Amino acid sequence: xxxxxxxxxxxKKAIEVMNELDKYRLLHxxxxxxxxxxxxxxxxxxxxxxxxxVRIANTQIxxxxxxxxxxxxxxxxxxxxxxxxxxxxxxxxxxxxxPLEKKVLTFRGFDVVVPARMQPKVPKPKYDENGxxxxxxxxxxxxxxxxxxxxxxxxxxxxxxxxxxxxNLIDGLANILxxxxxxxxxxxxxxxxxxxxxxxxxxxxxxxxxxLKAELDQLNEELGVCAA
Numbered sequence: 606x607x608x609x610x611x612x613x614x615x616x617k618k619a620i621e622v623m624n625e626l627d628k629y630r631l632l633h634x635x636x637x638x639x640x641x642x643x644x645x646x647x648x649x650x651x652x653x654x655x656x657x658x659v660r661i662a663n664t665q666i667x668x669x670x671x672x673x674x675x676x677x678x679x680x681x682x683x684x685x686x687x688x689x690x691x692x693x694x695x696x697x698x699x700x701x702x703x704p705l706e707k708k709v710l711t712f713r714g715f716d717v718v719v720p721a722r723m724q725p726k727v728p729k730p731k732y733d734e735n736g737x738x739x740x741x742x743x744x745x746x747x748x749x750x751x752x753x754x755x756x757x758x759x760x761x762x763x764x765x766x767x768x769x770x771x772x773n774l775i776d777g778l779a780n781i782l783x784x785x786x787x788x789x790x791x792x793x794x795x796x797x798x799x800x801x802x803x804x805x806x807x808x809x810x811x812x813x814x815x816x817l818k819a820e821l822d823q824l825n826e827e828l829g830v831c832a833a
Contacts (some may be wrong), residue, residue: 626821629814647799670754678713715752715771718749718751
């Protein structure tokens with residue numbers, strides 16, 4: 606009876622260790638997967654950061670151009686504004702998924718362009734301060750890029766207000782620049798955090814797996830002695 610009790614005890618302990626071993630193997634694999642994802646992301650960040658710096662430099666050049674160029678929007682006749690609205694609205698409606706980019710017109714020294722393969726985008730949901738989704742039109746919205754040195758996204762939701770939105774976008778390049786600079790900071794902080802994490806992170810799960818395997822081997826050895 607004594608030997609049977611010892612065997613049962615060793616069996617119970619061995620099962621517990623095996624369960625712990627399975628748990629740590631899963632954690633170890635998840636750790637490896639996460640490290641791989643972090644290394645992949647870290648390898649992508651230098652290019653993203655460099656491209657963001659180029660966007661910032663281009664926006665600054667365009668801001669300098671706007672500052673040095675008279676704004677003729679206020680002098681535009683009603684017929685001119687109407688022609689711009691209709692040209693832009695017609696272009697986005699007739700150029701959906703077209704394989705080639707289409708320049709529609711030039712406004713204040715900036716080209717208004719429908720990009721190649723343009724697909725209207727479904728608006729992102731908006732929420733109030735209580736987290737409740739705000740009712741809104743969810744029809745896909747076409748868009749253009751307003752281009753000079755840089756390229757700036759502008760939705761064309763309806764015919765009305767197109768000319769005013771073009772003017773506001775160009776006058777608001779400082780706001781776009783601020784968002785670009787903020788995003789650059791986010792990328793640089795992410796890069797620093799990933800570098801620090803990958804340098805300091807140790808695979809403690811691998812060590813624990815070795816400890817548990819040694820414990821399991823010892824139990825199996827003792828269990829064999831007891832069974833004999």
